Amino acid sequence: MQTDSLDRRDFLKLSAAGAAAVAAGVAAAEPDAKPIRVGTIGCGGMGNAHLQTMLRLKAAGEPVEIAAVCDVYQPRLEAAAKLTGSRPYAKYKELLASPQIEAVSIATPDHWHARIACDALDAGKDVYCEKPMTYWKDLGQAKEIVKAVKRNGRVLQVGTQGMSDDIWELAAARIKEGALGGLLQAQASDLRNGPLGVYSPLSNDGLAKPGENLDWDTWLGPAPKRPWEPGRFFAFRSFWDYSGGVATDFFPHILTPLVRTMELGFPYRATASGGLYQWHDGREVPDIITLMIE
Template sequence: MIGISETGGPMADELNRRNFLKAAAIAAGPAVIGARGANDKVNIGWIGVGTRGYAGLDWLHTAAANDVQISAICDTYDGYIARAQDRLQTIWGAKAKAHKDYRELLADKSIDAVYIMTPEHLHHDMTIAALKAGKHVYIEKPLAHTIEEGFDIIKAWEQAKKVVQVGTQNRSSSLYKKAKELIQQGMVGDVHFVRAFWYRNGLPNEPSWRYVIPAEANPQNTDWNRFLGTAPKRAWDPHRYFQWRLYWDYSGGISTDLLVHQTDIVNFMLSKTVPKTCMASGGNYRWTDPSDDRDVPDTLSAVYDYSDKMQLNYSCYLGNEFFGFGEEIFGNEGTIRVMNRQDLYFEPESYNSRRANAPNRAPENIKARAAIHINGPQEYKESDGAINHFRNFIQSVLGKEQVIAPPTVGQQAAISGHMATLSFKNQKKAVWDDTAQKVHFV
């Protein structure tokens, strides 16, 4: 069960609100990689080399090729392992030891840190096992598949005292850091309303998240039971294996794949944590072919209210891509938009309802603020924050930095996503109870 409480009350063994928020403000301390020779590198184990995990092999090389080596990889599909080995040979100059069981990889005492790039229902067990094995951990977002599982990971992290970075990589983007800086400078004034959205599309024969299933995939070269983990047992289903984002057993869909990135970066830019309430609605309105058995909605809207008089309006539709994705900060003195992780725009308010040829009625201090446009690839040589995020993790393992997205921050982001899922499933407003650290409904 995702963290649900109809009556409230403390959650056994959970963090209380004060400890949760205090911990969220403190990233993992300086690293604990022991004494190493000048030529030694951080030994990396890589769990999950599917779509994103495969891409990450290149990102880590760009981020920290001189500081790390990938000595082991793990996946439950032989085809992904073979593809990753080829890429490692090409980019890194050497292949890695291959595993199908992540526990075998974790048993290797020479491995210092692991990247966990697997479906979200596996995050809990893998992360806790890695911490118990003494590894530093980079865990993809969302932190966990449920609210309770997220708190389990926080507890294990606090006990292990290892470096953990959650993959909400927008926090490492120079473009978003610039947006946060402008907001802190007072460029937009007070903020009581934010709009965030993510719009995608696919051709009629390429439904959203219906990734291509390799023709050679079968139960003999795919470890289906290890993929299922603690999810409900069922017969081999290549759709569920390769298109897992479409099923509640393994994913929160829009809520935890896309929305989480955007509520998290709003938290970052505006120094927020967990919203007070969420009301979500939607459904499968675009991809409705009778053969499409997806669970998760292709259309979702969620309205969040924060305790300090701010509302976030979120929408996602997987049937039109015209507006792309982005976040818009509506201040009473100006607006900041970050679009497609590529462009930042600032415009001051003119208080004229944007009527053509109407005079600018802004006070002089607001009128003096020049409009801004920054293109991230041109200004910062970044396409997004992923490579910086990888680099920040490795530098933290080496004791030179602190992670920008520790588990407490990752849990705050995940809670927002889980609140949307819970509200959608129950068709009720989800309310976050700070004291009980649970959701209840009204």
């Protein structure tokens, strides 16, 4: 896979949702640059953001082509195919089997990330995977992904939106120079205390019909088998089977800039508390958490 102005790593960096602002400043591609042919797996909120960003990159002259889209929910799949003019797939392994696809972006629910990433790497594709890298209960999945990267010699980036912004590199440099003196503590918070709260209410577009336009069993995948519940599909981050909730969704956006700018290593101690204090609508994950890390 060859390009003249946007190589594989640059593409993976710019594919992060929210990178559209960066795209405007990217140098135009050479006229004969070969486009990177991308397949997007998962066409919900973040998947659609990936697609929009790649369309902006292409419009800016970058050699990126959305070749395929995949989703188990037919309305989302049809909308993504119409938006991009690309081939739709209901099964991700069929997308991965296409020799035309060179890279994939993964924006499925968390419990599918590791399995799809490993399958994509083994299929010879480079991968941009939304955070979190793994399902919260099985951090061993991260080691399996690393092994897949090494044995296939491919490129993988785990995306945390906003971290491609150069401001964090500049901040890290200034801190290292001593511009802020000795740093002892960093404090951050994320408040979603508006009328809709966090993932509230448990949403439902009213269109999903398992067995007709939604492959519920495939969506569950490695998670425990359960009967259809709209809340689990449309608000999956509210349930332990698929996500760690606010801890694995919002928290990385707070922690990652601190880790980068302060050049922190792996924590040796962490304490957390939380619970469901506001929303009692069937969800499982806490709506409030407090976390201290050393």
